[in-house]
Every structure is written in C-alpha cells, then in structure tokens.
Amino acid sequence: MNKFEQLIKYIPLIQEDKFGEWIIDKENDGTPEHPFLMPFVNYSKMVNSFHKDLYKFCEEHPEYEHTRYGETLEANGLKWSTESMEAADVSKLAAKCVIALLIGAVRAERFCDGALLSFFNSGCILRWLERLKTIDEDGLF
Secondary structure (H helix, E strand, C coil): CCCCHHHHCHHHHHHHCCCEEEECCCCCCCECCECCCCCEEEECHHHHHHHHHHHHHHHHCHHHCHHHHHHHHHHCCCCCCHHHHHHCCHHHCCHHHHHHHHHHHHHHHHHCCCHHHHHHHCCHHHHHHHHHHHHHHHCCC
8 A cells, every 4th residue: 555545545536526515594584583504515425534534644644743734834835825725836745745735724624614625626635635646656755
C-alpha cells in the first residue's frame, strides 16, 4: 500500500460524486410555533467517508502536524482562506502542505456551512489528492 492510499483512493470516487446538497427549510413560516430551520449541507456518503479517512490518516501520521495546519499553510505562503487555498499552485508543494490544505478545508466547515462543499465543487480537493498521488508515485514523502 502506498503511503497516501487511504486518501488517493477517493480520486475516482470524487470524479463520480455529487458531494452533497443544500437542505433549505421550505415548510416552516418563521413563527414561534414553526421556526425556520437553518440551511445546511447534507453531504454524500463519499464525503463523510473521506472526512473520516482524512482524520484517521492524520492520527496514524502525526509527522504531518495536522493540528498546525494554519502554520504550515503560512510557511508555504498561503492563508487559511477559501481564496488563498483555492488559488494555491500545488504542483510543487510538499505532502505536509497538501495535508494542511485538506485539513483546512475540512475544518472550514466548522465555521461556515458549505465551505467543504465549495472546495469539492471547485475541484480543489481533487487537485490536492492528485498532488498526493504524484508525491506517492515519485516517493517524495
């Protein structure tokens, strides 16, 4: 098994998945008796599985310092923001920074519903996983 196999196995799955859908309350009228439910994303099974496997990978590989993802991004000239992360040229980034991008995207969901969906829809997650595959194939851990 390659070092990043549990993550790069998602490359073909991402290419076939819809990732999730926004659930918007259209039944309640906002009155005290029927308050609106806040919109949220119902993520696909693939996204939920990816999320779980990413955290499992990080637990098994503490050398990637996933809890310090913000510092890793900064050290590579990136900010923990959608714009910076989506615009990142990953072609020369080390695995540690790619893992930081993935963790940053997952953690963004805690602060902004739909953030992770945006990263999947924009193709970033796929691009970052493809970089990990290249790193794996070239033995550049």
